[in-house]
Amino acid sequence: MTDLDERTMLLAKCLRCRYGEYNAVDDISIQLKKGEVLGLLGPNGAGKTTTIRMITGNLAPNAGSIKICGIDLLNEPQKAKARLGYLPEIPPLYFDMTVDEYLRFAARLHRMEKHHIPQALETCKQRCGLMSHGKRLIGSLSKGLQQRIGIAQAIIHDPDVIILDEPTVGLDPNQMREIRELIRELGKKRSIMLSTHLLLEVESVCSRVQIMHEGQVVMNETVAGLKQQGADLETVFTRLTQQSQEMH
Amino acid sequence: MLFASPLAWILLALIHMLLAWFFLGRLDAFLQIQPQLVQIENPPGFTETIVTPVFAMAAVLLLVLIPLLTMRQFAEERKNHTLTLLLSAPVTATEIVLGKFLALIIFFLGIIGLIVGMCLSLTAGGELDYGLVLSGALGLFLLVCCFVALGLYISSLTAQPALAAIGVLGVLLGFWITDMVTDDHQGWVHFVSIFKQFELLNNGLIDTFSGAYFFLFTLFFIVLTVRHLDGERLHG
Numbered sequence: 001m002t003d004l005d006e007r008t009m010l011l012a013k014c015l016r017c018r019y020g021e022y023n024a025v026d027d028i029s030i031q032l033k034k035g036e037v038l039g040l041l042g043p044n045g046a047g048k049t050t051t052i053r054m055i056t057g058n059l060a061p062n063a064g065s066i067k068i069c070g071i072d073l074l075n076e077p078q079k080a081k082a083r084l085g086y087l088p089e090i091p092p093l094y095f096d097m098t099v100d101e102y103l104r105f106a107a108r109l110h111r112m113e114k115h116h117i118p119q120a121l122e123t124c125k126q127r128c129g130l131m132s133h134g135k136r137l138i139g140s141l142s143k144g145l146q147q148r149i150g151i152a153q154a155i156i157h158d159p160d161v162i163i164l165d166e167p168t169v170g171l172d173p174n175q176m177r178e179i180r181e182l183i184r185e186l187g188k189k190r191s192i193m194l195s196t197h198l199l200l201e202v203e204s205v206c207s208r209v210q211i212m213h214e215g216q217v218v219m220n221e222t223v224a225g226l227k228q229q230g231a232d233l234e235t236v237f238t239r240l241t242q243q244s245q246e247m248h
Numbered sequence: 249m250l251f252a253s254p255l256a257w258i259l260l261a262l263i264h265m266l267l268a269w270f271f272l273g274r275l276d277a278f279l280q281i282q283p284q285l286v287q288i289e290n291p292p293g294f295t296e297t298i299v300t301p302v303f304a305m306a307a308v309l310l311l312v313l314i315p316l317l318t319m320r321q322f323a324e325e326r327k328n329h330t331l332t333l334l335l336s337a338p339v340t341a342t343e344i345v346l347g348k349f350l351a352l353i354i355f356f357l358g359i360i361g362l363i364v365g366m367c368l369s370l371t372a373g374g375e376l377d378y379g380l381v382l383s384g385a386l387g388l389f390l391l392v393c394c395f396v397a398l399g400l401y402i403s404s405l406t407a408q409p410a411l412a413a414i415g416v417l418g419v420l421l422g423f424w425i426t427d428m429v430t431d432d433h434q435g436w437v438h439f440v441s442i443f444k445q446f447e448l449l450n451n452g453l454i455d456t457f458s459g460a461y462f463f464l465f466t467l468f469f470i471v472l473t474v475r476h477l478d479g480e481r482l483h484g
Contacts, residue, residue: 056336057481058332058336078338080338081336081337081338082338088329092330092332093328093330096253
């Protein structure tokens with residue numbers, strides 16, 4: 001194995017997903033290296049969420065292969081999923097649990113050993129700024145805090161790959177900044193993939209960006225590379241996602 | 249988690265209050281007819297006149313209670329979008345379904361335990377027929393297994409907890425009515441009626457056929473639930 005292969009945490013090849021006649025995702029490949037934050041951009045209905053659902057094992061692709069840390073997701077789903085943290089578009093929270101109960105449940109669900117959980121719970125709460133809310137009921141907390149609990153749930157088992165589906169939707173500017181800081185911090189040691197349609201968010205947290213449109217990847221470029229070319233992400237985005245719409 | 253919510257406690261209190269009332273009613277009736285019973289040869293003991301009807305009543309109450317608890321299991325998880333959490337975790341669909349099944353069974357074992365305990369209080373005034381009590385409790389337990397498995401399956405079909413509850417209640421009431429329209433020990437309907445199988449056990453007749461029936465019924469719906477969850481992942 002070459003050095004490059006070892007650093008590849010997520011490798012999805014030629015993914016396809018059809019809903020009846022409609023190709024939601026058509027031949028998409030995604031590669032994610034260690035320490036990379038990948039932004040998946042695209043207009044609504046471009047297939048971002050479908051792609052993410054396939055990568056997290058919630059939806060079986062019609063064709064293609066997915067490898068997480070070299071483990072095939074389709075053949076060994078249990079082993080592959082253990083290396084993965086996932087925050088869906090709507091955070092999967094039980095409103096009648098307290099924050100501690102919920103995070104402990106998430107840790108057990110990801111098969112963490114019992115004696116590691118108290119330590120992991122503390123680190124995870126500290127990271128997500130939930131230290132003083134451990135005993136509160138999730139249902140009584142604000143949307144920003146709930147979003148942070150969602151992220152906490154995705155990182156408590158210390159996964160190598162973290163996948164976040166629109167993590168800052170519906171948050172106020174302060175909360176957005178906090179979440180972005182958290183993502184940057186997490187991205188130093190792990191690989192993160194986040195989907196969004198906020199261009200500013202990609203520029204501020206991501207190291208690489210892929211733009212999706214109508215089920216296909218229309219651009220794959222590092223943020224630094226874009227800056228070097230002097231290209232403005234907004235112009236690129238508009239050009240790529242509106243051009244083909246006019247063709248129809 | 250079930251015990252952290254008031255729902256479980258309220259249900260436990262309610263079912264026990266109703267059964268205790270029924271139990272006292274039966275006890276009262278027994279005491280009234282006792283003088284006449286003594287004159288009959290080989291009279292029915294108080295296990296037959298009190299415990300068996302209490303168990304039969306418990307079966308009917310469970311019929312109403314079980315849909316209330318099973319409806320939440322998958323339908324509510326789906327409605328609150330928490331099912332994704334379970335499906336993306338490193339657990340198989342079988343483990344999810346069996347986990348939920350066992351959790352409910354343990355809860356209902358508690359209810360059955362309380363009912364049996366209430367009947368055991370009769371030992372203060374005489375000797376119980378323990379075989380009959382055990383057979384009836386076994387019947388209740390197997391009946392609960394079937395109801396819960398069916399409830400989980402119907403709950404896995406929908407995202408509306410109320411719909412899931414009504415669905416299970418409808419099917420269970422269907423079974424009950426099937427049982428009422430069939431004459432004793434006659435025809436094929438007798439063989440497919442789940443309540444008739446329970447009645448046999450409740451009357452102290454432990455039959456391999458009943459055991460197989462309950463086991464296959466439970467297994468069938470558990471397998472269907474697992475298949476449904478897996479199928480959803482495969483076909484979107």
